[in-house]
Amino acid sequence: MDDITRQALATACGVLAAVFIALLMGLQEPYWAALSVMIIANVDREALFTKGVLRVGGTLIGVLGGYYVGQWAEGFDAMQIVLVAIAAAVGTYGRQRSAYGYAWFYGALTFMLVLLYTMTQPDQLYAFAHYRCYEIVIGVVCGTLASWALGPNAGELHARLKAQAAATSAPNAERQSLIAGLGAFTIVVIWSLFDLPQLPQVLISSLIVVDSDPLATRHRGAQRIFGCIIGGTAGLVVILVDATHLWWWAVMLFLGVFSFARIHLRKSAEAYIGTQSAIAYLVTLVGAGPPVSLYPPVDRLIGIVIGVSIMTVLVWALNPPKLAGRSA
Template sequence: MAEAAPRDTGISDVDRQAFATATGVLAAVYIALLMGLAEPYWAALSVMIIANVDRDALFTKGVLRITGTFIGVIGGYYVGQWAEGLPVMQAALVTIAAAVGTYGRQRSAYGYAWFYGALTFALVMLYTMTTPDQLYSFAHYRCYEIVIGVVCGTLASWALGPHAGELHARLKTQAAATTALNAERQSLIAGVGALTIVIIWSLFDLPQLPQVLISSLIVVDSDPLATRHRGFQRILGCVMGGTAGLLVILIDASDVWWWASMLFLGVFSFARIHLSKSEQAYIGTQSAIAFLATLVSASPPDSLDPPINRLVGIVIGVSIMTVLVWALNPQKPAETPA
């Protein structure tokens, strides 16, 4: 007798994965809070960032994110101690990390690990520059937060996402995004941008230096036109997600049930956009990130300062890097990968 075909429930893979992502975020946040971790936001962010309808792609991003984070944290911690009190050396290390991470992201088969390893290293360096007394706690807790987020996101996807119950997963390599020459050019721009941001921050005491740096590096793309478009989407998404988070806080963020329900609903809604194949998918990505940054902290949110500072940081970082992309890239289409 022939085996019956699976029943069509009418629920799309995007909806399933969005539901799994929201569930994973809520689980990661509560676990991080119960463990008393400093920044549960990073656990929630990890769930969101690795989310993918393709199970193998999700698994690969999770493994590479953990690998890159551990390498960046360990290397940054020991090098940071050596470079403490040497601002020129610290700025040079941030510049090199930004350049190396950008090049590896565009040329390596495991570019995600290269990028987040370098980005984590740079963040640790920034802590040695701004709050060296918190270096150990940042490095220590960051590893826990990332692992919790990746594990919760992966398990939620396996249990609730597309093809739920199928536990197979394998690492997927990626092809080079561009030529070596173009990758070198973009890595140079990323390094110059990182150094520019550090100098401007030190001169004008700008808010949220880590957020400024993260925002600027994430938008650097192998195609300069894509960088400009992504920069606009990042700002728009930040406004959307930040506004949604502010509304939740203004209504009553101290009510745990309201906060948890809105956190789940907001992540689900933005994840559906993030997981779609539309040209506006990145708006959903950034909206979710800003929404999480607004609502998730070590205690119930009671201030508008974090989302406002985050928005300022994103606008500054994206603007600086976009100007450099326009100025340092030739006015011609991106080259075909070789």
């Protein structure tokens, strides 16, 4: 069995374990545990371990910061929107310039999500912050242990952080961070005016596609929408065949993640389609157990498409063609 297949198998096992642990613990959104397994998946053990540690660290810092700042800013809508925009800009800059950019990005992202709860569901702020920590930690632990047990070079521990070089120059990172901040500001304002579905999914999807290379952002945006359609459609088909049967749901969850993870783990131009297909598949299939309605997963999928579309348009509009050409 080649390394990619072994890691895809480990990823599928990790996702299944994380989902069932989260369900047994009664956590609010088990799909966050599943997403954490998928997002840190990597054939390189050191890269997987690094992403896991930085994801947990960034999440804890973001939760704490968002919780206390959110309480302080509760009721001041304009201030909350500005804080969300600043966090988006800082997280994007840190992601592109820091040796541990993953922690900066997910710290800022979690901060924003917790802060948004003070705008939408302030009475559930503590529960959201509390459960989010558990969901992310469970996903990272399950993904790491599954890789160590079943992935390439099984049994070998690689518990070292792997620093990364800056992805781009400081001026370009500043430009992309300003676009990310403006995009986050625009999305929250549009959401408040038109009552868009699934604001967290809209915001997450928009920021993930912002790349240090403007041309890559356009490419990733198109791949994200395409992958969303593939993964979301596959998930909806599974639901339509038999939405409530636990064994059918679990088996198809495993097979779907395994298949999409094999694409995600390849070093190819289409790898990101596999990443997004897996994310959309998980978001569609994983709720508080097997889905009983099509409405929540469809809402989440709509949120992903809206977020990517808004941010992609801003990147096209605010990155001059000459700059995009030089960044390629």
